[in-house]
Amino acid sequence: MATRNEPRTEPRIPLSRDRVLRAAVKLADESGIESLTMRRLAEEVGAEAMSLYYHVAKKEDVLDGIVEVIAGEINEVVGRIDVPSKGAAWKSAVRQRVLAAREVFLRHPWAPRVFETRADVSPPVVQYFDALIGLMRDGGFSYDLAHHALHALGSRALGFTQEMFDPGDGAGDEESTAMLESMAEQLPHLVGMLREIAHDDPDSTLGWCDDQTEFEFGLDLILDGLDRMRETA
Amino acid sequence: MATRNEPRTEPRIPLSRDRVLRAAVKLADESGIESLTMRRLAEEVGAEAMSLYYHVAKKEDVLDGIVEVIAGEINEVVGRIDVPSKGAAWKSAVRQRVLAAREVFLRHPWAPRVFETRADVSPPVVQYFDALIGLMRDGGFSYDLAHHALHALGSRALGFTQEMFDPGDGAGDEESTAMLESMAEQLPHLVGMLREIAHDDPDSTLGWCDDQTEFEFGLDLILDGLDRMRETA
DNA sequence: TAAGGTACTCTTACGGCGTAAGGCAGTCAA
DNA sequence: TTGACTGCCTTACGCCGTAAGAGTACCTTA
Numbered sequence: 001m002a003t004r005n006e007p008r009t010e011p012r013i014p015l016s017r018d019r020v021l022r023a024a025v026k027l028a029d030e031s032g033i034e035s036l037t038m039r040r041l042a043e044e045v046g047a048e049a050m051s052l053y054y055h056v057a058k059k060e061d062v063l064d065g066i067v068e069v070i071a072g073e074i075n076e077v078v079g080r081i082d083v084p085s086k087g088a089a090w091k092s093a094v095r096q097r098v099l100a101a102r103e104v105f106l107r108h109p110w111a112p113r114v115f116e117t118r119a120d121v122s123p124p125v126v127q128y129f130d131a132l133i134g135l136m137r138d139g140g141f142s143y144d145l146a147h148h149a150l151h152a153l154g155s156r157a158l159g160f161t162q163e164m165f166d167p168g169d170g171a172g173d174e175e176s177t178a179m180l181e182s183m184a185e186q187l188p189h190l191v192g193m194l195r196e197i198a199h200d201d202p203d204s205t206l207g208w209c210d211d212q213t214e215f216e217f218g219l220d221l222i223l224d225g226l227d228r229m230r231e232t233a
Numbered sequence: 234m235a236t237r238n239e240p241r242t243e244p245r246i247p248l249s250r251d252r253v254l255r256a257a258v259k260l261a262d263e264s265g266i267e268s269l270t271m272r273r274l275a276e277e278v279g280a281e282a283m284s285l286y287y288h289v290a291k292k293e294d295v296l297d298g299i300v301e302v303i304a305g306e307i308n309e310v311v312g313r314i315d316v317p318s319k320g321a322a323w324k325s326a327v328r329q330r331v332l333a334a335r336e337v338f339l340r341h342p343w344a345p346r347v348f349e350t351r352a353d354v355s356p357p358v359v360q361y362f363d364a365l366i367g368l369m370r371d372g373g374f375s376y377d378l379a380h381h382a383l384h385a386l387g388s389r390a391l392g393f394t395q396e397m398f399d400p401g402d403g404a405g406d407e408e409s410t411a412m413l414e415s416m417a418e419q420l421p422h423l424v425g426m427l428r429e430i431a432h433d434d435p436d437s438t439l440g441w442c443d444d445q446t447e448f449e450f451g452l453d454l455i456l457d458g459l460d461r462m463r464e465t466a
Numbered sequence: 467t468a469a470g471g472t473a474c475t476c477t478t479a480c481g482g483c484g485t486a487a488g489g490c491a492g493t494c495a496a
Numbered sequence: 497t498t499g500a501c502t503g504c505c506t507t508a509c510g511c512c513g514t515a516a517g518a519g520t521a522c523c524t525t526a
Contacts (some may be wrong), residue, residue, distance in 0.1 A: 032297040037482080037484085038484065039482080039484090045304075047504070047507095048505055048506080050506080050507095051504045052504085053485075057482075057484090058467080058485075113350070116346075116395050121409060123416075126423060127419065127420065130423040132424035133426055143430065146426055147426055147430060148446070148450045151396070151451055152450060152451035153451075154451065162349050162388050163384070176354060180359070187359060187363040188367075190362060192376060193366055197376065197377070198434070209380070214381065214384035218384055218386075218387070222385075226454070241491080248474080281475070282513085282514085283475080283476065291514075292513065292514090
């Protein structure tokens with residue numbers, strides 16, 4: 001049963017923090033963040049669970065590292081954007097960067113949850129925010145307004161929102177739709193709203209919102225509001 | 234060792250789904266959500282872990298139930314609010330309710346995380362949103378605008394935001410502040426901003442933001458933007 | 467009063483988790 | 497040659513969620 005000890009046939013790439021973290025991201029991409037366990041991660045890199053601990057301190061450290069990897073990916077993407085940001089142009093500069101960051105999260109749907117549970121600030125994330133503040137400064141923001149702006153944007157600054165009614169991938173829709181319909185009397189406004197939306201967008205069995213459109217709506221609402229404050233300051 | 238089997242001295246309140254859920258909230262309030270395990274929850278209600286399963290399906294069900302309890306608490310609080318909401322008054326009506334809901338979350342700091350991980354919509358939450366839509370309708374919102382509004386508000390509609398740099402209770406502040414200061418060259422904008430904030434608000438060792446103020450800033454920014462759309466519609 | 471059903475709680479046990487403690491092989495400097 | 501250091505592995509512990517099924521108390525019906 002020498003499945004593991006065959007140094008000849010399988011050259012065995014040495015472990016490293018970076019390799020472990022990349023494998024963790026891959027595992028989460030493929031099987032979801034809940035299936036990221038130290039044992040499975042070890043298997044992914046062809047080692048035993050305890051071997052990982054030579055390269056990472058503990059599982060929390062893996063999660064911290066994952067954030068760095070994703071934030072690095074974001075910085076790489078937004079780093080390629082080079083548009084004017086002076087004066088009124090700040091808005092589209094920020095907008096473009098946020099939407100570019102969002103695309104990274106769309107590739108890693110499990111990532112927002114991980115970001116949200118990290119208390120500590122990691123260098124790549126800090127770097128991203130620094131650049132964002134820079135754009136606002138170009139637009140004439142005071143530090144105070146830029147600070148408020150970051151709070152107002154919240155996680156939207158990084159490209160994601162936490163939807164309260166996340167319909168997932170349409171799973172369980174009929175069920176909850178039926179549930180809502182059956183409560184039409186107690187929920188007149190909500191049911192009315194949903195009926196109209198379903199009517200206007202008939203392709204939906206109530207799928208039910210276009211996330212990208214809604215994200216941009218909220219983003220623009222905030223950016224426009226900030227822009228007005230910038231001008232009247 | 235008849236510590237448990239003494240039906241006389243300890244009358245033993247019967248278990249129930251409601252009692253289990255309330256105990257779960259209490260446990261989370263006192264020791265944090267991460268210490269909410271079926272065994273500890275059982276201990277809290279004076280029973281064995283497996284006994285809980287007669288009243289709840291599984292741990293996920295407990296978390297769903299917790300959301301219902303908290304949302305119920307919110308509905309109770311906002312239900313006592315009765316202010317005009319016709320026309321322009323919609324804004325302060327919504328504002329008041331959101332801030333009232335926020336107070337409930339301030340009493341249960343662990344709750345946002347639980348809300349965010351629930352995919353399914355629970356009746357009390359749905360009821361809350363229905364009332365919110367009702368206020369917007371009073372203000373003259375189309376269903377379409379109300380729908381956009383809910384997305385724009387996101388979790389803010391329920392009274393919380395996910396802060397990207399949550400300083401917790403000031404823990405680890407000096408450390409991260411020092412880290413940032415040492416990176417002043419790479420992070421000119423961020424460090425500049427923080428220096429000014431620290432300067433303007435000298436009591437802070439960088440504690441560092443007034444969450445309530447920032448929450449209201451973002452909320453008002455969004456509500457004002459929506460109000461303008463309402464008027465020009 | 468006896469018998470059986472129902473509602474609730476418990477005991478036992480299993481597999482999976484994160485990780486502490488320490489062993490062992492390969493490499494490299496003295 | 498030796499001994500330290502690096503990198504990976506084995507073993508084991510305590511905690512977790514929960515499946516299976518055995519009591520136990522009470523209530524109904526005869």
